[in-house]
Amino acid sequence: TPDLVGSLNVPQTVAWQEQITVNWSVTNVGFATASATWSDLIYLSQDAQLDAQDILLFTQPTGEQTPLLISQSYSQTQKLVIPQTTVGSYYLLLVIDPDNQQEESNELNNIKAQPFEVTAADLIVSNLAAPDTVVWGETANISWTISNQGNGKAIADWTDTVYLSADETWDDGDLLLSTQNQEPLEALSNYTITTNLNFSDFALGNYYLLLTTDFNNTQQETDETNNRTTRPIRLLAPDLSVSSLTVPQLEISQPGQTISLSWTVSNEGSQTATGAWVDRLYLSPDGTLESSIFVTDVIRNLSLGVQESYTASTQIIVPDLPDGNYRLLVVTDALNQLIESPTGEINNQKASVAFEIGHPDLVALITAPLQVTSGTTIPLTWTTTNTGTAPTLSTWSDLIYLSTDTLFDATDLLLGQFNATETLYSQTSFEAQISWNIPLSLSGNYHLLVVTDAFRTVKELGAENNNVTTSAFEIKLAPYADLAVSSIMAPALTLGDPASVEIGWTVTNIGTGRGRTEQWRDLVILSSDEIVGNGDDQVIMQYIHTGGLDVGDSYSRHETILLPPTFEGHYRLFVSTDADKIVFENQLETNNQASATNYFDVVSIPYADLVIPTLTTNPTANSSDLLTVSWSVKNQGIGITNTSSWTDRLFLASDAEGQNIIADLGRFERAGALAAGNTYQRSVSVLLPNGLNGTYYIVANTSGPKEFIYTTNNSRVSEAIQISLTPPPD
Incomplete structure (x- = not known):
């Protein structure tokens, strides 16, 4: 007959909820083939004996393993989870063919027992660290430590939660701050979590932090009552409030005006306000921030303790705004640089009473x-x-x-x-x-x-x-004068050194009225040309006229003028009235000056004026030959020559104008003065240059005595002379 015996292999320790692998084998140690079909059963037992208190964990039919030949065996593997039970020593029992479906030679060896230890985890919050107080809206550093004080591994995935609660008991009204998912934890091990939590969604006051590990009880433990701990915490925040705003009593203001104002800010919160913040000033038509116009900022750099206050002041210049009613509006912490309580921002502004803004026109x-x-x-x-x-x-x-x-x-x-x-x-x-x-x-x-x-x-x-x-x-236009100069009398020639001259002129008002000027200046001017005012003028006398002229009236002046020593020359004499142009004449000043009809000549002594009335010579000549030239010199001036000797000169020219001189034919001295109206004759032979052939002219010139301005009539050119080359000698 066959005889079935088994072997069993299990871990030495097993934790609650832990899945383990169980291996067993069955061998036919009998003397016949086991051909029936039976089942293998696995039990959890507190001892090595199978009884009614044992817990069936698994049943495995063996239909696929039979028939089982002599000395033949089969092996099985199965994953099992040990149910929650008391921690301690247990056995896994392998029961082969419990219903005796296979006849065997020995039915007492069909149970195989294998001992092992059952362990369990016990999670506990061993530490929760947090500040006693937290400023609302800020982030606080929170840490906690979870320990497994059981003798078994915590194998489930669980969650640590941190709630903010008004009391030490968790309920649905508490606010979840943090959730941390955790993984298996070995027995007698721990972990620490550190996180930053933000406190900004609730009111100020006293609270509790509720820390719960394995919040959803996913991990089976020996003690579920030690998974939570609490810690008190207080939430604080500053609360800035504009308690007063003082502005001068304004009946009406206007753009560009300077206004002095002051305001008081109090900290009505539970925490000191630290750092810097900005108090901002606005002008608002209705006292609201939405329709306001920015004016200026005032920076606060000092801390403000609980229930403390400060008063700030400044001057503002009213900006360019349309006419209307406005309010000054001050907003403290305008840039939200401070974290205040949830309700702390609503009291940050204050508006003044309304006043009018206008503008001048x-x-x-x-x-x-x-x-x-x-x-x-x-x-x-x-x-x-x-x-x-x-x-x-x-x-x-x-x-x-x-x-x-x-x-x-x-x-x-x-x-x-x-x-x-x-x-x-x-x-x-x-x-x-x-x-x-x-x-x-x-x-x-x-x-x-x-x-x-x-x-x-x-x-x-x-x-x-x-x-x-x-x-x-x-x-x-008021009646005006028009001064006109006329009737200028001046000598044509004056002799003397110094010379004295008699000058006369008339000034007549030919305008529309007497005019308003009663005095002006007349000038007597000598000019070397016909133009007054071009730089060559000489004022020889000026006269101040006093007394206006009615229309048609005139005045005449006759003045004797003593000229400076050595003064002489050939001039035009002008008289200019109102020389300084101080008489309004309606731009009719062109007749303010006039000139004498004659030239005005002044000489210190009577002058000679030498001219050559005649110049004669042969019409033909040969080069290198002598040529006879005759000429006369006449003094057509008004006085005898001032010297008794001077030089006459002869030249040969190639042109009829006598400009192109080709030879100097000689100098011929005159001895003896020549009285006015007298003439002297000269005749000389001159040697012509060699090699001449063509038409030529004799040029005679006399000069030397004082001739005043008459120095351009001292030469004469002869008739044409045909000069031929001298024939060569035989």
Whole structure:
């Protein structure tokens, strides 16, 4: 008969919930084949005997292993989980053919027992570290340690949770702060978790941190009551509040105005406010931040303790804003640089009482007389009105101009300036006046332009387009004088050193009126040419005339002028009246000067004037031969020559004008003075140069005595001479 026996292999220790591998084998040690079908069973038992208290873990039919021949065996492997039970010593029992389906020679060896130890984990929170206080909105460092104080491995995956609770008992109202998933932990081992938690979703106050390991009880333990611990924690935060805002009592303000204000900020929270923050000032039409206009920032760099306060002050310049009602608005910690409590931001701002912002608007008005006369002084009066909603804050200047049109530009003539130094309130006016001396030469149609606030010192906020006003008027030209010089008398020739001359002239007013100038200067001028004023003029005398001239009246002057020693020359004599152009003549000054009809000559002594009336010679000649030349010299001046000797000269020229001199034929001295009107004759033979052949001319010249201005008539050119080459000798 067959005989089935088994062997069993299990781990020495097994933890709750741990999956283990069980190996067993069955051998037929009998003397016949085991051909029946049976089952192998695995039990958990507290001893090596099978009884009713043992727990069946697994049943394995053996249909695939039979028939089992003599000495033949089979092996089986199965994964099992030991159920939760008391920790301690146990046995796994392999039971072969428990129902005796296979007849065997020995039924008592069908059970095989293998001892092992059952262990279990016990997770416990051994440490929870956290600060006693945390500032709301900030991050706090939290750490905890979980230990497995059981004798078995914690093999399940579990979760550690941290809740914030108002008490030490967890409920659904507590706020989850952190979840940490964990993996198996060996017996008598631990782990530490460190994390940063943010506290910003709840109100300030006293709380508890609730730390629970294996929150969902996924890990079977010997003690489930030690998985949680608590720690008190307090949440703090500063809370800045603008408790007061002080501004001056303003009836009306305006752009550009300086306003002084102060405000107080208190810390009504439970934590000191540290670091720097910004108090920001706005102007708001309705006192809300949404519609406000930024004005300035004030930086706070000092800490502010709990229930402490500070008062800050500054000056602001009102920006350019449309007219209307506004409020000053101060916002502390405007950039949210501080972390305040959940409700701590709603009291960070405060608005002042409403006040009005307006602006001045200056408008000038001038009415010019319809017609004025040039050369008179008239008052110019205008009115400046503040048509705006606010008074002026600064001084300003009104400028008055003369213009040919109604447009103010750089071509207009500034007549005067009025500096306004008094405040001009809304809807009030003032009158200003200047005196204007109308230039005598001015006439025609003009406009007076008043430019109020010409230098833009008053902030009118876009209302400057009405700062210019105009008024048209006519300037009538006043009667004017027109001085004309006439009847100039001057000698044509004066002898003397120094010479004395008699000069006379007449000045007549041929204008439309007497004019306004009662004195002017007449000049007697000598010019070397026909032009006065080109640099060669000499003023030989000036006379001051006093007394105006009615239309058609005149004055005549006859003056004896002693000229300087050695003075002489050939001139034109001019008389210029009103030489300094101080008499207004309506641009009719061209007749202010005239000249004598004759030249004005001055010489110190009577002068000679030598001329050559005749010059004769042979019409033909040979080169290298002598040529006879005869000429006469006449003194056609007004006096005897001032010297008794001088030189006559002869030249040979190749042109009829005597300009191209080709030979100097000789110098011939004159001995004896020559009286006015007298003549002397000369005849000489001169040697012609060799090699001449052609037409030539004799040029005679005399010079030496003083001849005044008559020095260009001292030469004469002969008739043409045909000169031939000298025939060669035989």
